[in-house]
Amino acid sequence: MQTLPLAGIRVLDLTQIFQGPYASFLMAMAGADVVKVEPPGGERMRQGSGANTTLSFATLNSNKKSLTLDLKHPRGKELLKSMAAQADVLLENFAAGTMDRLGLGWEVMRAINPRLVYGSATGYGLTGPDRDLLAMDHTIQAASGIMSITGEAGGPPARAGGTPCDIMGGIHLYAGVLQALLGRNRTGQGTLVEVAMVEAMYFTLTSDFAAYHRTGALPERRGDKTPANTAPYGRYRCKDGWIALICVSEDQWTRILEVVGRTDLAGNPDYAGREKRHARESEINAMIEAWSAKLSRDEAFAAMRKNRVPVAPIRNLEDVRNDPHMHARGTLRRMQHPDMGEIVLPRAPIRLSDYACAEVAFFPEAGANGAEVLRDWLGLSAAEIAELEKDRVI
Amino acid sequence: MQTLPLAGIRVLDLTQIFQGPYASFLMAMAGADVVKVEPPGGERMRQGSGANTTLSFATLNSNKKSLTLDLKHPRGKELLKSMAAQADVLLENFAAGTMDRLGLGWEVMRAINPRLVYGSATGYGLTGPDRDLLAMDHTIQAASGIMSITGEAGGPPARAGGTPCDIMGGIHLYAGVLQALLGRNRTGQGTLVEVAMVEAMYFTLTSDFAAYHRTGALPERRGDKTPANTAPYGRYRCKDGWIALICVSEDQWTRILEVVGRTDLAGNPDYAGREKRHARESEINAMIEAWSAKLSRDEAFAAMRKNRVPVAPIRNLEDVRNDPHMHARGTLRRMQHPDMGEIVLPRAPIRLSDYACAEVAFFPEAGANGAEVLRDWLGLSAAEIAELEKDRVI
Numbered sequence: 001m002q003t004l005p006l007a008g009i010r011v012l013d014l015t016q017i018f019q020g021p022y023a024s025f026l027m028a029m030a031g032a033d034v035v036k037v038e039p040p041g042g043e044r045m046r047q048g049s050g051a052n053t054t055l056s057f058a059t060l061n062s063n064k065k066s067l068t069l070d071l072k073h074p075r076g077k078e079l080l081k082s083m084a085a086q087a088d089v090l091l092e093n094f095a096a097g098t099m100d101r102l103g104l105g106w107e108v109m110r111a112i113n114p115r116l117v118y119g120s121a122t123g124y125g126l127t128g129p130d131r132d133l134l135a136m137d138h139t140i141q142a143a144s145g146i147m148s149i150t151g152e153a154g155g156p157p158a159r160a161g162g163t164p165c166d167i168m169g170g171i172h173l174y175a176g177v178l179q180a181l182l183g184r185n186r187t188g189q190g191t192l193v194e195v196a197m198v199e200a201m202y203f204t205l206t207s208d209f210a211a212y213h214r215t216g217a218l219p220e221r222r223g224d225k226t227p228a229n230t231a232p233y234g235r236y237r238c239k240d241g242w243i244a245l246i247c248v249s250e251d252q253w254t255r256i257l258e259v260v261g262r263t264d265l266a267g268n269p270d271y272a273g274r275e276k277r278h279a280r281e282s283e284i285n286a287m288i289e290a291w292s293a294k295l296s297r298d299e300a301f302a303a304m305r306k307n308r309v310p311v312a313p314i315r316n317l318e319d320v321r322n323d324p325h326m327h328a329r330g331t332l333r334r335m336q337h338p339d340m341g342e343i344v345l346p347r348a349p350i351r352l353s354d355y356a357c358a359e360v361a362f363f364p365e366a367g368a369n370g371a372e373v374l375r376d377w378l379g380l381s382a383a384e385i386a387e388l389e390k391d392r393v394i
Numbered sequence: 395m396q397t398l399p400l401a402g403i404r405v406l407d408l409t410q411i412f413q414g415p416y417a418s419f420l421m422a423m424a425g426a427d428v429v430k431v432e433p434p435g436g437e438r439m440r441q442g443s444g445a446n447t448t449l450s451f452a453t454l455n456s457n458k459k460s461l462t463l464d465l466k467h468p469r470g471k472e473l474l475k476s477m478a479a480q481a482d483v484l485l486e487n488f489a490a491g492t493m494d495r496l497g498l499g500w501e502v503m504r505a506i507n508p509r510l511v512y513g514s515a516t517g518y519g520l521t522g523p524d525r526d527l528l529a530m531d532h533t534i535q536a537a538s539g540i541m542s543i544t545g546e547a548g549g550p551p552a553r554a555g556g557t558p559c560d561i562m563g564g565i566h567l568y569a570g571v572l573q574a575l576l577g578r579n580r581t582g583q584g585t586l587v588e589v590a591m592v593e594a595m596y597f598t599l600t601s602d603f604a605a606y607h608r609t610g611a612l613p614e615r616r617g618d619k620t621p622a623n624t625a626p627y628g629r630y631r632c633k634d635g636w637i638a639l640i641c642v643s644e645d646q647w648t649r650i651l652e653v654v655g656r657t658d659l660a661g662n663p664d665y666a667g668r669e670k671r672h673a674r675e676s677e678i679n680a681m682i683e684a685w686s687a688k689l690s691r692d693e694a695f696a697a698m699r700k701n702r703v704p705v706a707p708i709r710n711l712e713d714v715r716n717d718p719h720m721h722a723r724g725t726l727r728r729m730q731h732p733d734m735g736e737i738v739l740p741r742a743p744i745r746l747s748d749y750a751c752a753e754v755a756f757f758p759e760a761g762a763n764g765a766e767v768l769r770d771w772l773g774l775s776a777a778e779i780a781e782l783e784k785d786r787v788i
Contacts, residue, residue: 005577022597030573055604059597106747125745130719133699138619138627139706142638145714147629149555150544151617156629157636157708158617160554161543162598164562171565171594176744178572179424183399183749185579192747199725199743200565203416203453204556205711210449212711213737219711223545223552225532233532235541235550242551244536305527312533314551317599317606317613320539325524331593343607349593350570351519353500353586355577 004031022170042366398425416564436760
């Protein structure tokens, strides 16, 4: 086993909420030395300390160090610049232009450290007519088009559950920074890395853009499936929940018929091929639900699974956080936090066989590592650090 | 401007459909030499050639080369192994165990080329009790929990529009491969990179897991917002469509009141703070819709935007593919394909200021670069290549 792949990489992490912190979480889990730079009092998403810390914050800030720093204070700015001179990566997801207004933007940082990789994640990017439009996951769901194709037929456009735009932005920022570090290994130079959530979401709609191109008709909302011309494909009600399944081959069709006890239809040319089944979709869905409605979700899932149909139970969040599979793989861990009690925390969803898998270390309290970081990175003395504390710079 | 950051990286790309091809698309756009290895006839998602090619295929396979290769033919296997000896990266998203059964799995490839980074993207990963469960975006939406919190209150669980699980898996695979290439720069050794879609989706539900932890109540479906205790936050009907907005500060609340003409409520303590507004959510939403219902979507959006509220129009796919912002930024391009006609194709949603941005080159027809690749990578002669064609190996 090797040391972690990003060992030795120093990251100044100014990110907040979800998008940026996911990128720096992945860096920390891959072995980088991530210093979270927070405003005095800590970033807003903490919503408190100790037992009051949000699980969102705990999930996205494992394995980081915390330094509080007032970036509006002249000495706060100087400290950040001094640290940037030593850093490999600086990450921020403020609104476009914020760092420039603080006098801490990319041009300033590059002059201090030409090797610095400076990662910016925003809603719409650093250029273009929508650059200054305020953005959160919710509004990007609207702007990206995903909301227009989520929800029931005839109903209003709906949010996709969770915050997929934030996380999609964050993982693209992470990939962009790694791409820049690979480039730096050749050129010796850093670069500005720019990711816009609305652009990162575009590819999630690939199949819908293709359906639109093929048919000329705007994809309509259909809560059970994409516009694909294939059936069966959807959600099926069981006694106590739902299963989701999809059939993409003739073999799978035959296997579904076996499970639901309708082998009389196997080989029937009226049901052969995706197009013909698509034309009989309502009938086929009713046939499957006539079977599934008599079973529990887990029974229906097990029967389809056993016959090698692409199927899954529609799981709620209790199911997911207890998922035996992700716990067996070590991706999810039940951990006893001294203040928060038992919580489930995830590792990074990227594994490299020849490197150790970092253990989760709990998020730091705001400023917990300030003195250590200022000593290690900048060689400050205890007296200097005490003065910075007294003057509320850190 | 530098050459592209992945220039010189050779990629053998065995991926299909959405998940893996998105990873290799990003590699190609970052300058890697990506050879798509397809079964004779081409991968299924093409659904034809020329004008019949799906836009999905065209979107995800720009800037790649294509070599057809029969991996069940002994000489096809030998050719793949010979190429793997020269490659930096091999990517595949077959079901777990498929490459091993072909005799072309990670252990075989590593023995041939210890520097090879071998990327595997699956639904559930290469270990664990669900390893062999067939997976597609649809079933991962069910298994990951996102379907359980998508849809309307009281209605059935619904799909998030598009294929977010596929793309989330693909971008994590890309990041994992870059992480491994960075590690290789230090160690000289390749590694197996493993990504499971169901794990990559976990983080998109961070805010919902946090709400569940905080309240002890399973988050319920609500098509308009996450379980956040804040208002206003949702979708608002206009004359001809919808806008989405969210209010996360007192300043934004005041600015929303200005826009809707209800400054009489500004400073009213009954509406001060997220919790109090959350308690009056229905009333507040009705107040905003009383205003928005009289306006067009674009008028309502413009008014909120002008007053610096986080807002967006709920855009359909026609709006998105014509988005002036993404076209101005060069992220989307209208291009004239010789067979498909005018299509909109995206560049990578990652930009590095100090590197050129690759121009989109159209997807290759199946096998279009076979002879060139076999000559350049393996030094095969025209006669040898003709024989492989005659024997249907390529």
